Amino acid sequence: MNVTGSLDSNTVNQMMKPRCGVADFVNGTKQNHHKHNHKSGFHTVGHYQFYFPGPRRWSKSRLTYRFDSSAPVPASLNLRSVIQQSFNRWAQVSHFTFQEVAENLDADIVIGFHRGSHGDGENNRFDGPQGVFAHAFAPTVGDCHFDAEERWSINPGQYELDLESVAVHEIGHLLGLSHESGKPDSIMYDYFEYGKIKRELTADDIQGIRVLYGLQ
Structure with a gap:
């Protein structure tokens, strides 16, 4: 976006788009959107970004x-x-395999739908329709949460969010990738749009996960 110094229509339109709840860090400084934040930052390599320190990643592939x-x-x-x-979309381009286990068993990743405050602290509470639609935590926390008050769909209409598109994005966070703010076509771009389907990993997404885990 062009810096204009005024609250123009392009800025307002961008602010009104639904957004992932994982906060961004630029040059080591947290860039809060709405009132949500995250405990870790990232550093940049190429066009994709990783959480740090470490960077944050899993020590196992299953x-x-x-x-x-x-x-x-x-x-x-x-x-x-x-x-x-x-x-499966991430498994096809990485060394990972993913297996669902029963709800009463321990798991590396826990996925759920929640409203408002849901145990992640007040800074990570959901805000209802529009605003933040989901958030996920970097390795090895493994929590992925969707705002139950959004209008979710598997075939979204104009004012609905595509569940699979958002899930693919949040899984990227679970694996250690952060937002790609400069690539709107990337799965890891931080903003999304109602009525849109974006489920395919781009070259940046694929290169990011492979470099993070030493696969190339």
Whole structure:
């Protein structure tokens, strides 16, 4: 965006777009959006970005996941199928495998739908429709949460969010990637749009995960 020094229509339109709740760090400084933040930052390599220190990554390639929601999840979302497909997109370009386990078992990753304050601290509470739609934590925390008050869909209309598109993005955070603010077509771009489907990993997303885990 061009810096104009005034609250012009382009700036307002960007601010109104739904956004991932993981905060950005620029030159070591946290850039808060709305009232959400994250505990870790990132450094830049190429066009993709990693969490640090470390960077943050998993020490194993087989990851388990389970579901744990405090809010109802509509059956029409086919949640298990959508999440499995989202994991598969990353598995196809990396060394990872992902396996669902029963809800009463320990898992590396826990996925759920929640409203408002849901145990992540007040700085990470959800804000209802619009604003922040989801957030996920870097390795090895493994929590991925969706705002249950958003209008989710697997075939989104004009004012609905595509669940799979957002899930693929949040899984990128779970694996250690941060936002790619300069590449709107990237899965890891921090803003999204209602009614849009963006499920395919781009070259930047793929290169990022492969460099992070030494796969190239």
